[in-house]
Amino acid sequence: MKFPKNPFPKIEVWWLDPQSHSEWTELSNMELEEPALCHTIGFLVHKTKERIVIASDLAYGDHKQVDSYGSVITIPVSIILSSSIKL
Secondary structure, three states: OOOOOOOOOEEEEEEOOOOOOOOOHHHHHHHOOEEEEEEEEEEEEEEEEOEEEEEEEEEEEOOOOEEEEEEEEEHHHEEEEEEEOOO
């Protein structure tokens, strides 16, 4: 079987995810809280000045071009610590 060419670059991103909870807590506990460090690897399917969109899965419905995406995440550029395009 001949595989179609992937039209999207692979990207690796390190980013901070805000943390929250809804229970009552004391100030001393809140002062210890940190954002979660996250690591995402996938295909860069869209990019603007404000955000990037990464998909982990690509589906080629007609076996020629991508027609649907799976495991999609939109990450604001403002919370990205590091990113690199993988060849």
